[in-house]
Amino acid sequence: MRKLIITLILIIPLILTGCWDKIEIEDRAFVMAIGIDTSNQAKNYVVTFQFPNVKQVSSAAGGGGGGGGQPNFSISEVGDTVFSASRHVSTRLDKRLYLGHTKAVILGKDVVSNRDKFLEVLDTLDRSYELSRKLRLLVADGKAQDILLKNYKFDPDIGAYIDDIFKQYNRTSIFPNIDYNKITKSLHDTNGNAIIPVISAGKDELKIAGSAIIKNYRLAGWMSDGENMGYMWLMGYVKGGDITFDMPTTDGKEVKVPFNITNTVMKRQVTEQNGKIIYKLKYDVEGEVTEYSFQKHGEMFDTNVLSTMEKKADGIIDKMINESLKRFQKDLKVDMIGVGDYIEKYNPSLWSKVGPTWNEKFPDIVVEPIVTTHIRRIGLFR
Amino acid sequence: MIKNNDKISENQLSILLFTTMLGAGVLSLPADVAKAAGPNGLIVILLGGLVALIFARVISFVASKFPTETFVEYSEKIMTKPVSVLLTVFLIVYFLIFCSLNLRIFGEVAKSYLLNSTPIEVIMITLLFATAYIVRYGIEPIARMSEILFPVMVIPTIIIFLPAITDIDLSNFLPILRISPLRFAKGILQTTYSFVGFEILYVIFPYIQLGNKLKKSINVSFFSIIFFYLYITFFTIGIFGYKETSVQLWPLLTVIKSINFPGFFIENLESLIMGIWTFAVFTSISVFHYAATLSLSKLIKAREHSYFVIPLVPVIYFMALIPESIVEVYRYASYATYLTLFFVIILPLLMSAIVKLRHGGEKQ
Numbered sequence: 001m002r003k004l005i006i007t008l009i010l011i012i013p014l015i016l017t018g019c020w021d022k023i024e025i026e027d028r029a030f031v032m033a034i035g036i037d038t039s040n041q042a043k044n045y046v047v048t049f050q051f052p053n054v055k056q057v058s059s060a061a062g063g064g065g066g067g068g069g070q071p072n073f074s075i076s077e078v079g080d081t082v083f084s085a086s087r088h089v090s091t092r093l094d095k096r097l098y099l100g101h102t103k104a105v106i107l108g109k110d111v112v113s114n115r116d117k118f119l120e121v122l123d124t125l126d127r128s129y130e131l132s133r134k135l136r137l138l139v140a141d142g143k144a145q146d147i148l149l150k151n152y153k154f155d156p157d158i159g160a161y162i163d164d165i166f167k168q169y170n171r172t173s174i175f176p177n178i179d180y181n182k183i184t185k186s187l188h189d190t191n192g193n194a195i196i197p198v199i200s201a202g203k204d205e206l207k208i209a210g211s212a213i214i215k216n217y218r219l220a221g222w223m224s225d226g227e228n229m230g231y232m233w234l235m236g237y238v239k240g241g242d243i244t245f246d247m248p249t250t251d252g253k254e255v256k257v258p259f260n261i262t263n264t265v266m267k268r269q270v271t272e273q274n275g276k277i278i279y280k281l282k283y284d285v286e287g288e289v290t291e292y293s294f295q296k297h298g299e300m301f302d303t304n305v306l307s308t309m310e311k312k313a314d315g316i317i318d319k320m321i322n323e324s325l326k327r328f329q330k331d332l333k334v335d336m337i338g339v340g341d342y343i344e345k346y347n348p349s350l351w352s353k354v355g356p357t358w359n360e361k362f363p364d365i366v367v368e369p370i371v372t373t374h375i376r377r378i379g380l381f382r
Numbered sequence: 383m384i385k386n387n388d389k390i391s392e393n394q395l396s397i398l399l400f401t402t403m404l405g406a407g408v409l410s411l412p413a414d415v416a417k418a419a420g421p422n423g424l425i426v427i428l429l430g431g432l433v434a435l436i437f438a439r440v441i442s443f444v445a446s447k448f449p450t451e452t453f454v455e456y457s458e459k460i461m462t463k464p465v466s467v468l469l470t471v472f473l474i475v476y477f478l479i480f481c482s483l484n485l486r487i488f489g490e491v492a493k494s495y496l497l498n499s500t501p502i503e504v505i506m507i508t509l510l511f512a513t514a515y516i517v518r519y520g521i522e523p524i525a526r527m528s529e530i531l532f533p534v535m536v537i538p539t540i541i542i543f544l545p546a547i548t549d550i551d552l553s554n555f556l557p558i559l560r561i562s563p564l565r566f567a568k569g570i571l572q573t574t575y576s577f578v579g580f581e582i583l584y585v586i587f588p589y590i591q592l593g594n595k596l597k598k599s600i601n602v603s604f605f606s607i608i609f610f611y612l613y614i615t616f617f618t619i620g621i622f623g624y625k626e627t628s629v630q631l632w633p634l635l636t637v638i639k640s641i642n643f644p645g646f647f648i649e650n651l652e653s654l655i656m657g658i659w660t661f662a663v664f665t666s667i668s669v670f671h672y673a674a675t676l677s678l679s680k681l682i683k684a685r686e687h688s689y690f691v692i693p694l695v696p697v698i699y700f701m702a703l704i705p706e707s708i709v710e711v712y713r714y715a716s717y718a719t720y721l722t723l724f725f726v727i728i729l730p731l732l733m734s735a736i737v738k739l740r741h742g743g744e745k746q
Contacts (some may be wrong), residue, residue, distance in 0.1 A: 020500040100650050129494050132650065133640035181549075181621070181640045188626040345421075345556035 024056060032072070032159030035144030036082060036121055037108035043078040044117065047085035048148045049097060050074040052157055071156040074148050075170060084097050099130040103159030105137050105180070106144040112219040119217055126184060136162050137180040138199040139212040139219075147192040147201045154205065161318040162199070165208050173232050173241030173261075174225040175208050192217040193229065193336050214358060215334045223327070230324025233283070233317060233369075236266035243320075245312040249296065261287040262376070270343055272350055277365040280341050285317065288377035300380035306375050313373040320349035321369045335362040385745050387522070389591045394525040396599035399438075400667065401528040402579035403607050404535070405480075405666030409659065410712075412618035416627040423615050423624065426566070430573025431608035438600055439578040440730040445587040446596065447737055451548030453584040454680035460736050469729070470681050473584065476629035476721050478694070480578060481667050482702035483715050485510060488663040490708050491632065495656060504704055509660075512565035513668040515677060520689045521589045524637040531661045536610065538658055542651055543617045546641040550620035575719050575727065576611065577604070579666060581674045581726065585680075601738060631700050631708075671698065722746050724737050 006122040035048035050073040075093055079085025086097055106126065112118050125131055140147050148158060155161040175197045176188075186194040195213045200207050211228050213221045223231060234237045241261050246254045269280040289309060292300055299305060328336055340358050344351040354361050390398065407414075415423035448456035453473060458466040488509060489502040497505060516523050559566075583600075590596070618637045619627050627633050638652045672687075675694055679687040705711040 021497045133636060134642055185623055185626050188629070189623055342553075345553045348557035348560045 023096055027095055028098045029073075029093065030054070030101045031097055031099050032102060032157055033106065033148060033162070034099070034102055035103045035140070035148040035366045037143050037145050038110040038114060038117055039078055039108055041078065043085075044080050045082055045085055045111075045121075045382060046076055046078050046145055047082055048074055048076040049086070049089065049146045050148050050158060051095075051097075052366075064296075064299050068167075075208065076145055076149075082121055093172045099128065100132065101317055102131055102135050104162040105131075105135055106147055107137070107196075108140050108144040109142060109219070112139050112145075112196070115216070115218040118214075122184070122187065122217075125180065129307050133179075133181045133184075135180045136166055137178075137196060138162065139196045139206070141198055141222075144223075147199060147206070150201055150204070152206060158206070161206065162208065168204060170238075170240030173229050173238045174210070175228060176211050176232060176235075177237065187214070187217070189341065190335070193334055195223070198222065213332060213334075215332060215336075220332055220334070221327075223324075227324050227327060228319065230320040230327075231337065232362050233321045234281070234324060236264070238264050243313065243316050245309070245316045247292070247309060247312060249293070255293045255296075256291075256311075257289055259287050259307060259309075259373070259375070260290050261285060263287075268342055268346075270339075270347055270350070277343075277350075277354065277361065279291070279342075279365055279367045281321075281367065281369045283317070283369065283371045285313070285371060285373045286376055287313075287373070288379070289375055290379055292378075298382050300378050306378075310373045310375055313375075314371045317371045317373070318369055321371075325367055329363045329365075329367075333363050334359070339365065339367075388520045389589055390522055390525040390586075391591050392593055392595045393597040394529060395586075395590055395596075396520075396530050396603040397532050398525045399582075399600065400607050401535070401582055401662065401665035402582060402669040403577050403603075403666075404610065404662045405579065406484040406491075406659075406663050407576050407578070408611070408614065408662065409487070409491065409634045412615045412627050412633040412637075413630050415569065415573055415615060416619055416624040416633075418735065419566060420561055420624045421557065421619070422559060422561065422566070422569075423619050423627075424555065424612055425552065425559070426569040426573050427576075427611050427615055428608060430570045431577060431604060431611070433570060434574045434577035434656070434726070435601065435604040436449045437574075437726050437730055438577075438583060438604065439597065440734050441581070441583045442587075442596065442600060443738055444730060444733045445583055446592070448587070449592055450588050452586075452588060452676065454677055454681050457733070460733050460740075467681070470677055471723070473581075473725065474674050474677045474681070476581070476718075476725055477670045477677070478698055478701060479714075479718050481670035481674065482704075483711065483718065484663050484667050484670070485698060485719075486702040486705065486711050488660070488667075489702070490711065491635070491656065492660075495635070495652060503703070505560060506699060507663065509667065510695055510699055513664060513671050514691050516668050517672045518691045520687070521586060521672060524665070524672055527668070528665050531665055535658050535661050539610075539655065540613065542638065542641065542643075542655060543613070545643050546617055546637070549640070549642075550617065551623070552620065554620055554623045575722050577607065578722055578726070579669070580604075582669055584725075585673050585676050595711045616731060660726035 003289055014273060029049070029051040031049045031051045033050040037048075038044040039046045050072055053070055056071055075089060077085045077089045077092070079088055107121065111121055125137075152158070152161075166177060166179075169175060176195050178195060183194050183196055193213070196212045196214060197208055198210045198212050200209070209225050209228075211223045212219055213223060226361070229238070231240065238261060242258050243261070244256050244258050247257045248254050251347065263286045265284045267282040269282070271278050271280070290298070325337070328334060335358065339362065340355070344355065412423065415426050419426040445453075445456070447457070454466070454470050457469055461469070485506050489506040492505050493502050494502065516527060614634060618633045621637055621640060622630070622633065630636050635652050635655065638655050640648070641651060643651060671691070671694065673689045676687045678690045678694070684690065705714050
């Protein structure tokens with residue numbers, strides 16, 4: 001009996017050696033950014049992974065010492081699918097790729113221009129067990145590989161860098177603050193329409209501005225910075241940013257005045273009159289004027305001046321909205337500004353009438369933006 | 383040490399029902415209701431839960447007429463012996479089906495998210511032996527285990543979702559009640575299946591210290607699970623919208639991926655929620671396993687139920703391995719709902735009708 005127990009005790013450690021899935025942390029490559037491009041060769045995709053040099057990161061955190069070399073590595077691999085590319089990397093890399101911390105996925109322009117490939121890539125991202133839903137999905141204005149393989153002067157870790165840029169989107173409102181979660185939701189809800197922010201690389205820096213318009217799972221056009229802000233207004237995403245208007249002064253000149261938006265409230269309403277759908281947008285914009293003219297100190301402390309300024313700001317915002325609207329209604333003829341969604345939710349009886357043929361109806365609806373700007377503060381001088 | 387008298391209190395019953403109902407199905411629940419009722423998923427859960435509560439009360443009404451007997455014995459009195467034997471066999475199979483479904487889904491999820499190279503058989507056997515161990519000791523340890531695990535499951539889940547409250551778009555729940563009544567009724571019925579587990583009331587009555595709080599404790603457990611389901615579905619559909627939710631396999635895990643927890647170091651909370659969910663599966667499996675073992679031992683008139691715990695382990699294990707793929711698992715699960723329809727709705731109504739008629743007859 002005792003021998004049996006001792007034998008058992010000796011056998012048990014053999015089956016308790018740990019689990020199948022153990023991977024030491026230094027054997028993992030924590031991918032921070034992924035770039036996906038199409039390839040002209042036999043294989044379909046070129047996938048680029050960027051991951052930090054863990055050795056260098058850990059030695060820096062530990063207070064210096066050894067550990068040199070590049071701050072991070074990028075590796076590209078071709079494959080018939082994105083997944084196979086990510087697996088085939090293992091023939092050239094001694095580490096296991098781990099995608100759970102990926103912050104950004106950059107799609108090359110070629111990928112979004114090709115409907116089939118774009119659908120494939122989107123499905124890969126959706127089905128992945130590892131990829132987070134919080135990652136930033138962007139479209140490159142050229143090849144994604146070019147963006148990931150460059151050396152940048154500010155922060156070499158592109159994934160985290162992009163994520164941080166998005167956190168301050170409301171300082172400008174010129175690119176949509178849309179993460180992967182919102183993009184797939186939009187693609188699911190509208191069956192293939194979405195707006196994806198655009199990333200472009202200069203010589204040694206990155207820029208996120210403007211956006212790509214996806215219509216029916218394919219790139220349909222680009223939006224410039226200004227148009228993008230118009231889109232943000234239409235969606236009610238604007239919570240900050242600045243606009244500039246020309247303010248005529250008493251001596252017959254014009255001064256460029258910046259208006260810094262601090263908050264906006266959007267109210268929507270939809271009505272049907274004589275078969276025409278009227279979509280009313282009411283904005284209450286709050287903000288402050290931060291520059292006027294040195295010579296005019298003392299003059300701004302006048303509600304008349306402020307109300308003129310407010311009118312000017314109204315006009316600028318109204319123009320932005322209308323320009324963006326023209327783009328969607330007349331050029332692209334696609335509802336990306338959530339009108340259909342709004343009608344479906346808040347006026348379901350109207351939607352059951354117009355819903356089935358919404359794509360044809362959308363260019364003819366009347367959109368009426370009403371902007372009311374309130375200047376709350378004027379800086380430190382009267 | 384508390385003495386094991388093989389009896390649970392009514393409060394313990396309440397928690398036991400909660401942890402039994404909360405099982406593997408919770409991962410796909412938001413997708414099911416979004417598919418069934420579109421933006422009105424929350425209403426459907428509420429009504430489906432109330433329907434389930436009504437039938438749970440019907441079952442407990444029938445069972446409380448025979449407080450010292452399990453289904454095996456009192457069904458013989460209500461109906462005849464052959465019918466009773468047949469029904470008991472089906473009931474045992476029914477418990478085993480849910481046991482193995484829970485086990486298989488647990489294995490699939492654990493394999494795909496956490497243990498990629500571990501064979502699914504190992505994951506399943508490990509869990510099954512853990513439940514077999516506790517089932518051998520009877521209902522009381524299971525109930526005590528549930529009591530311990532209940533706060534561990536519920537409190538972190540509720541906290542994890544809180545940071546996502548700003549991502550919720552309430553308009554995702556609009557329009558209200560614009561779907562056809564037939565589809566709505568069907569949705570309610572389908573949601574009733576998410577509350578599967580209260581059928582253990584058929585067999586556990588002899589093990590409850592009956593007082594006067596039985597109805598209350600059943601109500602409490604149902605309202606808390608309805609609240610829990612509503613909470614999860616509110617966040618999932620609120621964030622994804624019903625269109626996207628309805629095409630996801632395990633929306634609960636996907637929604638966790640999209641939560642931005644403040645602070646850089648806490649990322650990828652799905653492993654945390656999976657830990658919690660493992661408890662939920664564990665408690666469900668052990669209760670189903672216990673109910674099957676108990677019914678079997680009563681059917682064969684064995685002295686102790688614990689003889690049948692280990693023999694049922696391979697049965698559950700091989701049943702869990704029948705489906706070829708995860709797609710087939712959910713197909714089998716949808717077949718199982720026919721049995722649910724019978725055991726949850728038809729049989730209780732039938733039996734309570736007979737019991738009422740008999741009682742009426744006796745009085746005269």
